[in-house]
Amino acid sequence: MNISQIQGKQLIGYQEQAEGNEYFHSVDPASGALSSIRFYKATTAEVSQAASLAESAFAIYRKTSGQDKSAFLLKIAEELVNNKAELVEVCMKETALPQARLDGEVGRTVNQLKLFSELLAEGSWVDARIDTAMPDRSPLPKPDLRSMLIPLGPVAIFGASNFPFAFSVAGGDTVSALASGCPVIFKAHPAHPITSELVGKAILRAAAACGLPEGVFSMLHGDGPSTGTALVTHPSIKAVGFTGSYKAGKSIAEAAFNRPQPIPVYAEVGSSNPVFVLPGALKQHTDKIAAGYVQSLTMGAGQFCTNPGLLVYQEDSSPESNIFLSALKDGISKATTHSLLTEAIGMAFSKGVVERSAHPALAVLASSTAAEKQPVPTLFSADHTAFSEDPSLEEELFGPAGIIVNTPSKEDLLQLARKLSGHLTATIHATEEDLRDYKDLFDILEQKVGRILINGFPTGVEVSHAMVHGGPYPATSDSRTTSVGTAAIFRFTRPVCYQSFAGFLLPDELKDENPLGIWRLVNGKRTNEII
Numbered sequence: 327m328n329i330s331q332i333q334g335k336q337l338i339g340y341q342e343q344a345e346g347n348e349y350f351h352s353v354d355p356a357s358g359a360l361s362s363i364r365f366y367k368a369t370t371a372e373v374s375q376a377a378s379l380a381e382s383a384f385a386i387y388r389k390t391s392g393q394d395k396s397a398f399l400l401k402i403a404e405e406l407v408n409n410k411a412e413l414v415e416v417c418m419k420e421t422a423l424p425q426a427r428l429d430g431e432v433g434r435t436v437n438q439l440k441l442f443s444e445l446l447a448e449g450s451w452v453d454a455r456i457d458t459a460m461p462d463r464s465p466l467p468k469p470d471l472r473s474m475l476i477p478l479g480p481v482a483i484f485g486a487s488n489f490p491f492a493f494s495v496a497g498g499d500t501v502s503a504l505a506s507g508c509p510v511i512f513k514a515h516p517a518h519p520i521t522s523e524l525v526g527k528a529i530l531r532a533a534a535a536c537g538l539p540e541g542v543f544s545m546l547h548g549d550g551p552s553t554g555t556a557l558v559t560h561p562s563i564k565a566v567g568f569t570g571s572y573k574a575g576k577s578i579a580e581a582a583f584n585r586p587q588p589i590p591v592y593a594e595v596g597s598s599n600p601v602f603v604l605p606g607a608l609k610q611h612t613d614k615i616a617a618g619y620v621q622s623l624t625m626g627a628g629q630f631c632t633n634p635g636l637l638v639y640q641e642d643s644s645p646e647s648n649i650f651l652s653a654l655k656d657g658i659s660k661a662t663t664h665s666l667l668t669e670a671i672g673m674a675f676s677k678g679v680v681e682r683s684a685h686p687a688l689a690v691l692a693s694s695t696a697a698e699k700q701p702v703p704t705l706f707s708a709d710h711t712a713f714s715e716d717p718s719l720e721e722e723l724f725g726p727a728g729i730i731v732n733t734p735s736k737e738d739l740l741q742l743a744r745k746l747s748g749h750l751t752a753t754i755h756a757t758e759e760d761l762r763d764y765k766d767l768f769d770i771l772e773q774k775v776g777r778i779l780i781n782g783f784p785t786g787v788e789v790s791h792a793m794v795h796g797g798p799y800p801a802t803s804d805s806r807t808t809s810v811g812t813a814a815i816f817r818f819t820r821p822v823c824y825q826s827f828a829g830f831l832l833p834d835e836l837k838d839e840n841p842l843g844i845w846r847l848v849n850g851k852r853t854n855e856i857i
Contacts, residue, residue: 349366361520380563382539386538417518453847455472512526565589566591682729689708691705713729
């Protein structure tokens with residue numbers, strides 16, 4: 327892998343091409359300098375070519391064994407590890423993110439690939455179910471019924487700006503789609519096109535080394551309104567994965583729904599991730615909670631989808647309440663950060679801070695100073711009534727800014743929680759006594775978010791089997807799914823039932839002899855035995 331090989335063209339199967347005349351440059355967000363490489367936007371014909379190639383590849387790839395798909399994911403991981411130094415060096419210039427952060431993100435991406443590889447090698451994820459025939463049943467015989475999950479078809483994935491590895495070309499959406507048996511057409515994010523192309527070529531090298539069909543992976547450059555829309559509306563595309571803004575996600579979902587054949591869109595589009603600080607915890611851990619909140623709010627310049635942009639606490643006349651506010655103000659005033667990922671993100675953040683500063687329901691509690699091209703960490707305050715009367719205040723402001731809301735009573739705090747919209751996470755800081763006294767809060771938040779944390783902070787999403795990174799609308803477009811963890815694979819599958827099939831016609835996962843040795847639900851009981 328070498329940056330000199332970057333040509334800014336579309337990666338369509340195993341070919342590189344650029345038929346269009348429109349192009350853009352990569353930008354260093356810290357300096358504003360443009361790269362010398364032209365990245366050509368995909369034409370409608372190139373989108374169609376990639377989609378048709380993916381459809382042809384699907385006929386082969388969907389039948390690829392779990393072991394072979396597992397080997398493919400491990401090969402991608404190997405390519406990333408072998409080229410980590412160059413990837414991180416390039417990505418630092420394209421994103422202004424620090425090396426330690428990017429080193430960790432490459433590691434997370436590699437571990438994610440390995441986790442899905444293990445899932446495929448074991449094989450039971452297909453949820454094989456077998457109900458054997460009962461020909462003598464009265465009054466009617468029961469047929470032999472067998473079902474399992476199969477892949478949907480070619481999937482369009484949109485890269486996120488804020489995670490150039492973990493939610494980008496080889497990130498969670500891509501790996502879960504490839505693991506399910508779906509070819510992927512990836513639309514690279516224009517905030518880090520050089521990084522994207524380097525990773526895209528690594529995936530293609532892995533695919534070629536594993537002998538996979540051309541079209542199992544392609545990558546296109548371009549914008550959302552033209553390239554993105556052409557991709558989402560192409561009839562060969564059967565599902566979409568997206569992480570980004572609410573506006574862009576909603577536009578993609580509408581385009582997918584309005585197709586002659588609507589398709590599912592799994593979009594993660596925004597969350598302010600409320601943090602609740604209960605009275606006992608506030609008194610016992612005043613400084614610790616304040617410091618932890620400020621660190622979580624400003625981590626990575628606030629560019630995490632789990633950034634805790636809302637903190638709710640129950641105010642009283644105790645000294646700890648005043649100490650808590652003072653600690654928050656002091657922490658924010660001393661907070662340091664770095665450049666945001668793109669000029670557009672920086673402008674949107676600055677505009678949002680100005681608008682909130684002028685909002686009659688908000689007051690600036692504290693702010694920091696920042697160098698040129700860097701965001702100003704800002705903390706606003708609001709009372710619970712004013713906050714609850716304006717739903718727009720609950721919306722995510724992407725960057726290091728948060729709102730602190732005080733509630734005079736337990737019932738006011740619970741009522742505020744009831745009025746919340748959907749979020750990815752909710753956090754509760756509590757003592758054991760608080761946990762008992764505020765049981766109603768857990769019941770409320772269970773209906774509002776995909777992940778509830780106790781005595782922690784939501785920044786930092788573990789990639790594991792049990793992780794849920796999703797939540798009710800508007801956090802995501804489908805609250806039944808997750809975009810992190812192995813359960814993400816189910817987004818790109820559908821169940822098929824095989825009735826009264828001869829054994830030789832059945833997939834290996836459903837045969838009596840269970841040649842894969844996987845766990846199955848046979849006549850209502852989990853077993854990996856031969857029938």
